[in-house]
Amino acid sequence: MSKRVDVVDLNVYYGDFLAVEGVNMNIDAQAVTAFIGPSGCGKTTLLRSLNRMHEVLPGARVKGQLLLDGEDIYESGVDPVTVRTQVGMVFQRPNPFPTMTIRENVLAGYKLNGARLSKSQSEEIVETSLRSANLWNEVKDRLDRPGSGLSGGQQQRLCIARTIAVKPDVILMDEPCSALDPISTLAIEDLIGELQQDYTVIIVTHNMQQAARVSQKTAFFNIAGTGKPGKLIEYDDTTSIFNTPQEKSTEDYVSGRFG
Amino acid sequence: MTSSLTQSDKRGVAGDRVFSALTVSAGVLILLTLAFVALFLTVNSRDAVYQEDQGGWILTAFFDYAYPLVIGTLIASFIALILAAPVAVGVALYISHYAPPRFSKGIGYVIDLLAAIPSVVYGAWGMSFLGPALIPVYGWLHENLGFIPLFAGDPSQTGRTIFTAGVVLGVMILPIITSVCREIFIQTPKLHEEAALALGATRWEMIKMSVFPFARAGIISGIMLGLGRALGETMAVALVLSPGMLTASLISSGNSTIPAEIALGFPEAPPGSERQAQLIAIGLVLFLITLLVNMTARWIVSRHKEFSGAN
Numbered sequence: 202m203s204k205r206v207d208v209v210d211l212n213v214y215y216g217d218f219l220a221v222e223g224v225n226m227n228i229d230a231q232a233v234t235a236f237i238g239p240s241g242c243g244k245t246t247l248l249r250s251l252n253r254m255h256e257v258l259p260g261a262r263v264k265g266q267l268l269l270d271g272e273d274i275y276e277s278g279v280d281p282v283t284v285r286t287q288v289g290m291v292f293q294r295p296n297p298f299p300t301m302t303i304r305e306n307v308l309a310g311y312k313l314n315g316a317r318l319s320k321s322q323s324e325e326i327v328e329t330s331l332r333s334a335n336l337w338n339e340v341k342d343r344l345d346r347p348g349s350g351l352s353g354g355q356q357q358r359l360c361i362a363r364t365i366a367v368k369p370d371v372i373l374m375d376e377p378c379s380a381l382d383p384i385s386t387l388a389i390e391d392l393i394g395e396l397q398q399d400y401t402v403i404i405v406t407h408n409m410q411q412a413a414r415v416s417q418k419t420a421f422f423n424i425a426g427t428g429k430p431g432k433l434i435e436y437d438d439t440t441s442i443f444n445t446p447q448e449k450s451t452e453d454y455v456s457g458r459f460g
Numbered sequence: 461m462t463s464s465l466t467q468s469d470k471r472g473v474a475g476d477r478v479f480s481a482l483t484v485s486a487g488v489l490i491l492l493t494l495a496f497v498a499l500f501l502t503v504n505s506r507d508a509v510y511q512e513d514q515g516g517w518i519l520t521a522f523f524d525y526a527y528p529l530v531i532g533t534l535i536a537s538f539i540a541l542i543l544a545a546p547v548a549v550g551v552a553l554y555i556s557h558y559a560p561p562r563f564s565k566g567i568g569y570v571i572d573l574l575a576a577i578p579s580v581v582y583g584a585w586g587m588s589f590l591g592p593a594l595i596p597v598y599g600w601l602h603e604n605l606g607f608i609p610l611f612a613g614d615p616s617q618t619g620r621t622i623f624t625a626g627v628v629l630g631v632m633i634l635p636i637i638t639s640v641c642r643e644i645f646i647q648t649p650k651l652h653e654e655a656a657l658a659l660g661a662t663r664w665e666m667i668k669m670s671v672f673p674f675a676r677a678g679i680i681s682g683i684m685l686g687l688g689r690a691l692g693e694t695m696a697v698a699l700v701l702s703p704g705m706l707t708a709s710l711i712s713s714g715n716s717t718i719p720a721e722i723a724l725g726f727p728e729a730p731p732g733s734e735r736q737a738q739l740i741a742i743g744l745v746l747f748l749i750t751l752l753v754n755m756t757a758r759w760i761v762s763r764h765k766e767f768s769g770a771n
Contacts, residue, residue: 285657285658286659286660290654292658296649299652300673301673309656309659363659
């Protein structure tokens, strides 16, 4: 299952501060969409509003519509908890639950839903999820060891396994490789390519080569200056963004002539 | 021979030495103090367990004297913990994760203020207000649950029972446990909280998944600090409790605790007498109990080090 995401006239606020202004975009299902742009342009803020994680911060709120296969996740009466079970998230720094074993980490989402799993069911979920996260062979002999004992790259793949174990429709990734070495980064990028077959993947990245490597579509965000809201400047096929951008600022940014 | 490697920042080195000397002496000082207390207690309690004219060792006599007090102390502290720990964890959670930010500071101050009230005030409150207020409760417990040994026996007519003392102790240790828990809860990494939320956890599930596991060691430390205070609290118990023989009943008068016994008995014990040695000896027993409690707590905390998130 994967769902498309439509953003309609979205404004994102921190208290009175408008952080992201007037975003309209249609994000395809079963594709990888990359958000790029300079620091502070609101990419992460927008990403976090896609699964209602933005509002966890005090004073943070959102205006506009965000449609998940046509259903507005910001409509009154929608439970953010339900939204988050359908829109999973992988964070900048790997964050496996430190007190849980590798196995428990993968099953954490099921535990939350209160699902009663038989031993064989949970074994199967653990194995499939870890396999799809390309981690199974590395950890299959130590499933009962703490997740925090793994390397950074392995921890991040464990977090991805934890996210896909509950079979979300959309996976959000907030600079998932920024804390990792090149080899682990490559492993995650390969994985993103595979995830795309089953999920809608949206990834924020500072690494333009990464955006070019993994995504089909790219959105470029920018701010006019400090304290101004971030805006969506250009959104197109990744090849067009990197080769024939329509906007001057996009061209400057992707060619490294920024600022 | 001098090379660029043998030279060093002289002032930096001196500062380093001074600071290291300071920390070492602070550490040694606390150990010395503790050692002297232990030594004082041990030496002065000799007469309580050894009397020439009674035929040498009189351990049994001392044991008969001490064990009701030990049990009384443990009962009062246990009641205090049972009452205070869940409330303290709840209050700390409310302050750290539920209260609107504007209120949480204020509530924190009020709780800390509770810790600043002198124990004699708590004692007076327990004796003249809480005790009498609990009399009907004791009556009810005796009538309806009298078949349980804890509520058997004649209910106290003054309310000055070990249970009242336990309640007063509970109120007294509440702020310590709350403060420690609150500090730890606030420090839960945002990353872990968001990991739980992003998986579709409600706030309570998030707390169970990320806050409690992270705070586990801190909660235990807080409870142990509270228990330490409850074990050693003198004034409040001395005022609230009308001491007596050891009894299983929590609602009749009777029982006593080590600190209360020492406080009430010490002024009347002639210096150098066997009675004074006896009081110092039960002080030593209390010292050992506290040590044991703290060591147990350390052991519990260290058992799951691997999973603590510190690595």
